[in-house]
Amino acid sequence: MIYKETGQYKSSYKSDHAIFPLLQDKIAFSTLMFIAFLIIPFVINSYWEKAILVPFLIFSLAAIGLNILTGYCGQVSLGTGGFMAVGAFSTYKIMTYFPDMNIMIIILISGLITAAVGIIFGLPSLRIKGFYLAVATLASQFFLVWLFNKVPWFYNYSDTGQITVSERTMFGIPVTGAEAPSYATYLFCLVLVVVLSFAAKNLIRSKMGRSWMAIRDMDIAAEIIGVPPLKTKLSAFAISSFYIGVAGALYFAVFLGAIEVTESFDIMTISFPVLFMIIIGGLGSMLGSFLGAAFVVTLPIGLKFLMVDMVGLSAVTAKHFEITIWGLLMIVFLIVEPHGLARLWSIAKEKLRRWPFPY
Amino acid sequence: MSVELLNFIETVLNGLMSGVMYSLVALGFVLIFKASGVFNFAQGVFALFAALTLVGYQTGQVPFAHLINELFGTNYHNWYASMPNFLAILLTMVTMIALAWIIERLVLKHLVNQDPIILFMATIGLAFALEGVGDLMWGSDVKVLDVGIPSGGSIWLEEATIGLAAEGSDYYGMYVDVLNIWATVIAVILVVTLALFSQYTKTGRALRAVADDHQAALSVGISLRSIWILVWAISGFIAMVAGIMWGTESGVQFSLSLIALKALPVLILGGFTSIPGAIIGGLLIGVGEKLAEIYIGGYFETGALENWFAYVMALVFLLFRPQGLFGDKIIERV
Numbered sequence: 001m002i003y004k005e006t007g008q009y010k011s012s013y014k015s016d017h018a019i020f021p022l023l024q025d026k027i028a029f030s031t032l033m034f035i036a037f038l039i040i041p042f043v044i045n046s047y048w049e050k051a052i053l054v055p056f057l058i059f060s061l062a063a064i065g066l067n068i069l070t071g072y073c074g075q076v077s078l079g080t081g082g083f084m085a086v087g088a089f090s091t092y093k094i095m096t097y098f099p100d101m102n103i104m105i106i107i108l109i110s111g112l113i114t115a116a117v118g119i120i121f122g123l124p125s126l127r128i129k130g131f132y133l134a135v136a137t138l139a140s141q142f143f144l145v146w147l148f149n150k151v152p153w154f155y156n157y158s159d160t161g162q163i164t165v166s167e168r169t170m171f172g173i174p175v176t177g178a179e180a181p182s183y184a185t186y187l188f189c190l191v192l193v194v195v196l197s198f199a200a201k202n203l204i205r206s207k208m209g210r211s212w213m214a215i216r217d218m219d220i221a222a223e224i225i226g227v228p229p230l231k232t233k234l235s236a237f238a239i240s241s242f243y244i245g246v247a248g249a250l251y252f253a254v255f256l257g258a259i260e261v262t263e264s265f266d267i268m269t270i271s272f273p274v275l276f277m278i279i280i281g282g283l284g285s286m287l288g289s290f291l292g293a294a295f296v297v298t299l300p301i302g303l304k305f306l307m308v309d310m311v312g313l314s315a316v317t318a319k320h321f322e323i324t325i326w327g328l329l330m331i332v333f334l335i336v337e338p339h340g341l342a343r344l345w346s347i348a349k350e351k352l353r354r355w356p357f358p359y
Numbered sequence: 360m361s362v363e364l365l366n367f368i369e370t371v372l373n374g375l376m377s378g379v380m381y382s383l384v385a386l387g388f389v390l391i392f393k394a395s396g397v398f399n400f401a402q403g404v405f406a407l408f409a410a411l412t413l414v415g416y417q418t419g420q421v422p423f424a425h426l427i428n429e430l431f432g433t434n435y436h437n438w439y440a441s442m443p444n445f446l447a448i449l450l451t452m453v454t455m456i457a458l459a460w461i462i463e464r465l466v467l468k469h470l471v472n473q474d475p476i477i478l479f480m481a482t483i484g485l486a487f488a489l490e491g492v493g494d495l496m497w498g499s500d501v502k503v504l505d506v507g508i509p510s511g512g513s514i515w516l517e518e519a520t521i522g523l524a525a526e527g528s529d530y531y532g533m534y535v536d537v538l539n540i541w542a543t544v545i546a547v548i549l550v551v552t553l554a555l556f557s558q559y560t561k562t563g564r565a566l567r568a569v570a571d572d573h574q575a576a577l578s579v580g581i582s583l584r585s586i587w588i589l590v591w592a593i594s595g596f597i598a599m600v601a602g603i604m605w606g607t608e609s610g611v612q613f614s615l616s617l618i619a620l621k622a623l624p625v626l627i628l629g630g631f632t633s634i635p636g637a638i639i640g641g642l643l644i645g646v647g648e649k650l651a652e653i654y655i656g657g658y659f660e661t662g663a664l665e666n667w668f669a670y671v672m673a674l675v676f677l678l679f680r681p682q683g684l685f686g687d688k689i690i691e692r693v
Contacts, residue, residue: 076476124674128681131398131479131631135623136677139670146667267620272483279480313429320494327488334481335469 003352019201036190041183049182050255056297057189058250062270063277063289064200065243070275071284072204073236074216075125079137081270082144083241085261086114087248089154092163095253096156103168103175107192107249114245115238117144122237126230129219141267148261155261164258176253185254192250196243201286203239212236213284276326280333282342291341299325369534370649376539378645379546383601384622385629385637386550387594392631393570394590395467398479401486403619405455405595408489410602410611411497412454414504416447422496444506448599455595456588463588490616499613504606509537542604549600550638553593562589624673630683640684644669 003024010016020026044053062080069075090110094101121140125133148154155163167177174180175188203209211232214222223229252259263269273296281292300322307318337343384402391399399405415422419439428434442450466485470478557563568576569586577583605615622641629640651668677683 076479124677128677130476132627132677132681132683134476134479135627136670136674138620138623139667139674142667142670272487275480275483311430313426316499317425317429317495320491320499322491324488324491324495327484327486327491330484331466331481331488334473334477334484335466338473338477 002355003349005353017205019198019205033194036194037187041187044182044186046182049186051301052297053186054189054255056294057186057193058247058255059274059277059297060290060293061193061196061250062244062247062274063281063293064197064286065240065247066274067278067281067284067286067289068200068204068212068243069236069240071278071282071288072209072216073212073233073240074219075122075233075236076130076134077137077240078134078267078271078275079121079140079144080244080274081265081267082141083114083118083244084248084251084270085144085148085265086117086241087111087245088252088259088265089148089163089261090114090245091249091253092156092165093154095166095168099166103170103188103253104192106168107246107253110249111242111246114248115242118237118241118244119234122234122241125233125237138267141271145261145265148265160260162258162260163252165253168253176257178257180254189250189254192246196246197286200239200243204286208232208235216284276330278340279330280340282340283338285340285342287345288340288342291345295341370653371646372535373539374646374649375642376535376543376645377649378642379539379543380601380604380618380641381622381625381644382638382641383542383546383549383597383604384618385625385641386553386634387597387601388622388626389629389631389634389637390590390594390597393634394566395569395587396475396478396573397467397482398475398631399485399594400479400482400619401489402594402598402622403616404486404489404493405458405598406602406605406618407611407613407616408458408493408602409451409455409595409599410504410606410615411493411502413447413451413506413599413603414502414606414611415497416450417442417444417504417506420497425498426495448506448603451599452596455599456592459588459591459595462591463584467587468584486616486619490613494613502606502611504603504611506603506607508541508603508607536608538604538608545600545604549597550634553634566590621669624669627673627683628676630685633683633685636683636685644672647672 003022005022008021008023010021015021020029040053062084065083066077066080069077087107087110090113091106094106094109098106121137124136128136149161155161165176167174167179169175170184170188173184175184204212211222211227212235214225214227215229215232215236219229222232248265251264256264259265277292277296278289279292280295281290282288303322303325304315304318307313307321308315313321333340384406387402387405388399391397391402414420419437419442421427421435421438424435462485466481470481557566565576565581565586566589568579568581569583573583576586601618602611602615605618609615625637625640625644628643629636629638648668651672
C-alpha cells in the first residue's frame with residue numbers, strides 16, 4: 001500500500017527515463033535533500049561534523065568511485081588508499097603553486113590528476129584479470145604511498161613529512177583549515193557529493209555504464225559484440241579514480257587538515273574499509289555505496305559506545321573486538337546477502353508494496 | 360676474487376635466503392588455491408595466529424585473559440611457567456587443524472560454487488576476524504619467539520670467506536644469518552616431504568585429483584570436504600613454520616601478518632597454481648629485491664624500495680606472461 005506504483009503512468013520517454021520514476025521515491029529524495037540542505041546545516045555541531053557527517057560524505061564518494069570500478073566494471077581494486085593519496089597530494093601541491101585558486105576548482109583538478117594516474121595503473125587490466133589484477137592494484141597502493149613518503153618535493157621538503165592545509169574560502173566563508181565552521185565544511189562536501197552522485201548515476205545509465213557492465217559480466221563476449229575493452233576498462237579506471245581522487249582531496253583538505261601519508265592512506269585504514277563499504281552496501285549499486293559508507297562510519301562509533309562505555313572494556317580490547325566483528329560481518333554478508341544492504345532495501349520495498357495485505 | 364664480486368655473491372646469497380622465507384608463505388597460498396580454488400588472503404594472518412598461539416602455549420598464557428580480566432575484574436595471566444618446545448609446536452599444530460575444520464564448517468561450506476572473487480573477499484574478512492581473535496586471545500603486545508633455532512651472523516662463513524678476497528683488500532667476510540640457513544634447510548625438508556606425500560600416499564593422490572578436477576574427483580568417490588579440511592590444515596601447518604621463522608627473526612606482532620602482502624608478488628610471478636613456481640618465484644623476488652636495494656636504491660637517495668619493488672617486478676613480468684612463470688595456460692571461452 002505504501003509503496004505502490006499503480007496509477008503512476010509514464011506518458012513520455014522523459015518520464016520513463018527519470019532517475020526516480022516513482023512518486024514515493026521523489027518524495028523521499030526531496031525530503032532527504034530538504035533535511036540535508038536546509039535543516040542539518042543549522043543544527044550541526046562539531047562532533048556530528050567531524051565524527052559522522054563529513055567522513056560519511058567523503059567515504060560515500062570513495063565508495064562510489066570503487067563501486068564504479070569493482071561493482072560496475074568488475075575490476076577488483078585494492079589500491080584505493082594510493083589513489084586517495086594522489087588526490088590529497090595534488091590538492092596540496094596546487095594549493096602551494098596557485099594560492100589564489102578557488103578550492104572547488106583545486107579539488108576538481110586533483111580529481112582529474114588522479115584520473116590520469118588511474119589510467120596509468122589501469123593499463124595492466126588489459127592483460128590480466130581477477131586475482132592477478134587485485135594484486136597488481138596493490139602495487140599501485142605501495143608504490144604511490146612510497147612515492148609520497150620518500151620524495152620530498154611532494155611534501156614541500158617539510159621536516160616531518162606531513163602536509164598541512166591552508167585556509168581557503170568559498171563565498172567568503174572558510175571551508176578548509178582550522179577556522180572553518182562546521183556547517184561550511186559539511187555543505188561544501190554535501191554539494192560535491194550530490195552533484196557527483198547524480199553525474200555517476202547518469203553515467204551508469206549511459207552507453208558507457210552499459211559497456212562497463214557488459215565487460216563485467218563477460219569480457220570476451222562483450223568484446224565480440226563490439227564493446228572495446230581498452231576504452232571501457234580505462235574509462236572505468238579514469239572515472240573511478242576521479243571520484244576517489246576527489247574523496248582523497250576532501251579527506252585531506254576539509255576533513256583532516258594535516259596528514260602523514262603512511263598513516264592516513266594505509267591499506268588497512270583506507271583500501272580495505274572502502275572495499276567493505278561496497279561489499280556490505282552492495283556491489284554495483286549507487287544506494288549501496290551510501291549505505292555501506294554510513295554503516296562503516298557509524299559502526300565503530302556504535303561499537304565503541306557499546307563496549308567501552310556500556311560494558312567497560314578497555315579501548316584496546318574494544319578495538320580488537322571491532323576488527324573481529326568487521327571480519328565476521330564481511331563473511332556473514334557474503335554468505336547471507338552477497339548483494340548487500342542495497343538488496344535488503346529493495347526487498348523491504350517489495351514488502352512495502354503490498355503491505356499490509358498478504359497478496 | 361675482487362671485493363665487488365664477493366659482495367655481489369653475498370647479496371645474491373642473502374636474497375636467496377629471504378626468498379626462501381617468501382616461498383614458504385607463497386606455498387601455503389598455492390596449496391589452497393590448487394585444491395579449492397580459493398585465493399586465501401588470510402595466509403599471512405594464519406602465520407601470525409600460529410606464532411601467537413605457539414608463544415601462548417610456550418609461556419602458558421590464559422586465552423582471552425585480557426577480556427576475562429576486564430569483564431570480571433579478575434587477574435588471570437598464566438597457567439604455567441613454560442612448556443617444552445616440542446609439545447607446544449604439537450599443540451599449535453592441533454590448533455591449526457581445528458582452525459581449518461572450523462573454517463570449512465563455518466565459511467567455505469556456505470560459499471561453494473560462488474564466484475572466486477567472492478571467496479577471495481571472504482578470506483579478507485577471515486583475515487580480519489582471525490587477526491582480531493588472535494589479539495583477543497593472546498594480547499597484541501610484541502612477543503619474543505624462541506624455539507631453539509640459532510640466529511645471528513654465521514662466524515664460520517665469515518672466516519671461510521675472508522680469505523677469498525685479494526690480498527690486502529678491505530674485506531671482512533660474508534654476513535649470512537644462521538637463522539636463514541636453518542629456514543632454508545627446513546623449507547627444503549618441508550617441500551620434499553610435501554612432494555613425497557602428494558606423490559606416494561593415497562591421500563596425496565586424492566589431493567592431486569581434487570586439484571586437477573573437482574567434478575571428476577567427486578565422481579570417483581573422493582570426499583571434497585575432507586580434502587579441503589586437509590589442505591587448509593596443511594597450509595595452516597606451513598603458515599606455522601613460516602610464522603616460527605619470521606617470528607624468531609622479528610618478534611611476533613601484527614606486522615607478521617603483512618608477510619602475506621610480501622608473498623603476493625611471488626605468487627603472480629610464479630603462477631597461482633604451481634608449487635615449483637612459488638619456490639622459484641620466491642627466490643627470484645628475494646634476489647631481485649636485495650639487488651635492487653643495493654644497485655638501484657642508491658640512485659633514488661631514498662631507499663626502502665623493498666615495499667613495492669617486488670610488485671613492480673611482478674607487474675612488468677605479468678605484461679608478458681599473464682599466467683605467471685609456471686601457471687597453467689589461461690584458456691578463456693565465452
